[in-house]
Amino acid sequence: MNHTAVDVIRAKRDGGALSDEQIDWVVDAYTEGLVADEQMSALAMAILLNGMTARETARWTRAMVDSGERLHLDVGRPTVDKHSTGGVGDKITLPLAPLVAACGAAVPQLSGRGLGHTGGTLDKLESIPGWRARLSVDEVRAQLRSVGAVICATTEGLAPADRKLYALRDVTGTVEAIPLIASSIMSKKIAEGAEALVLDVKVGSGAFMKSEEQARALAAALVSIGVDHGLAVSALLTDMSTPLGRAVGNAVEVEESVDVLKGGGPQDVVDLTVALAREMLSRAGITADPAAVLASGEAYETWARMIRAQGGDPEAALPRGGHRHVVTAAADGYLTRQDAYAIGVAAWRLGAGRARKEDPVQAGAGILCLAKPGERLVEGQPLLELYTDTPEAIPAALATLADAHGVGDEPPPSTPLVIDTIRG
Structure with missing residues (x-):
């Protein structure tokens, strides 16, 4: 059957389901x-407005995988990957990949660059x-065999349809x-070739999905696709109303990740790293216990080998x-709120992120949160430290932070970091 773009657009515009042949x-x-x-x-707009069935989404994913090559990772260990939907202070990949590798798995973490308020x-x-x-496929395989973990840029040949469509959606x-x-x-x-996948689906002000309902819908869609493609897949819904760490x-964030790998670091970063x-x-x-392996220092040794293997x-x-x-702090009291989105945007304004994918970033720009929700404050106590190489950016960052904090007479109720786990 001959297809035309207009026929496919009309079918989805009018609320119909696309056939496998139309999608392919x-x-x-x-x-x-x-x-x-x-x-x-x-x-894309018709899909946004009218949605897709689970069958359509699975087939669309398969077509995107088939647009390029697949990595075949025969590295002598079980392969498992993790993906986060992005948040503020979300440096979890950095301690997590070497920790899981130190426990005996191979972690092929093909990662991306930041855009907007998420790093x-x-x-x-x-x-x-x-x-x-940037590593070649052969270098990725060799490093997975020798170190057990690699964090690198996605190779050009993986899912080229996605790269093209992602830029268009933006x-x-x-x-x-x-x-x-x-x-x-x-x-x-899927194109990356890991046998298992754990998804960290963020929910809250600093996340892409602001509501739990949206996050659950995304998690369910991700797990469904994974099952359809034969992956062992789980999705954790995790809180992103406050920056991580x-x-x-x-x-x-690298400094904080190294602190975690050396047995210190903020409790929320440690807890989420171990949970994932x-x-x-x-x-x-x-069956290894990641908390024990983290405490032993083995994960830090794996981190050091991973960094050296990539020239660092x-x-x-x-x-x-x-x-x-x-x-x-403007007043005495308990810190009741610390808005992840505002702090992410402020860090971006200081030079830690980019507005367009071709923009450079400053390695030394960022924010340190000196107090976290639930802690007692005294008026005048330092709340945040801002760092930048472009001091002219500070006023815009401060304007973003004007309403980023709440102070009250009572500490806020504690909220779970891991809200739920959905398994396929």
Whole structure:
């Protein structure tokens, strides 16, 4: 049957379900340049407005995987990966990958760069002198065999349809379509070749999904796709109303991650790292106790080997922005609220993130949260430390932070970091 882009657009515009043949054709034709950007924009908007069935989403994902190559990771260990939907201070990949590797799994963590208020794992690691993000497929395999963990940029050949469509969604107001988010995440992860996958689906002000209902819908879609493709897959819903840990930025988040690997660090970062590690090891069929391995120092040794394998110096001093500004508490009381989104945007304004994918980032820019919700404050006590190499950015960052904190007479109710776990 001959398909046309207009027929496919009309079918979805009118609320119909696309056939497998229509999906295969339109994804392939768009990748090859036979369907124009404006036509795919119209289809993406129709998907945003009318949704997709589980069958359609699974088939769309399969078509995106089939647009490129698949990695075949025969590395002598069970392979398991993790993906986070992104948050503020979310440096969990950094301690998690070496921890899970130290427990006996292989972790092929193909990561991205930050855009907007959420930081990118590669941007953080590039603050380490000498470290390189780009590895060949052979280098990825060799490092997984020798170290057990690799964090690097996605190779060009994986899911090229997703790369093209992702850029289009960003400029056409269709980023929020859950079927397109789910297929974007899963097509890259399936093409990457891991046998098991754990998803960290964030919910709250600093997350992409602001409501628990939205986050659950995304988690269910991700798990459904994983099951359809034969993956052992779990999704944890985790709180992102407050930044994770105390560091938000690039080098400052690496420092905090190293503290965790050395047996210290903020409790929430430790707790989430261990919770995700436990789930990853369970899905990989490994019985090691990640809390004990973290306490032993083995995870730090694996981190150091991983960084060295990619040209970095794990002992090198990390950059810190040359200009420092301190935000203080306006009143006595308990810190009741610390808005993750506001702090993420402020760090971005200081130079830790980018507005466009081609923008540079400052390795030393960032924010340290000196107090966390539930802690007692005294008026004038330091709340935040801002770091940047562009002092002219400080006023805009401060304006963003104007309503980022709440202070009250009573501590806030404690909320669980892990809200729920959904398993396929």
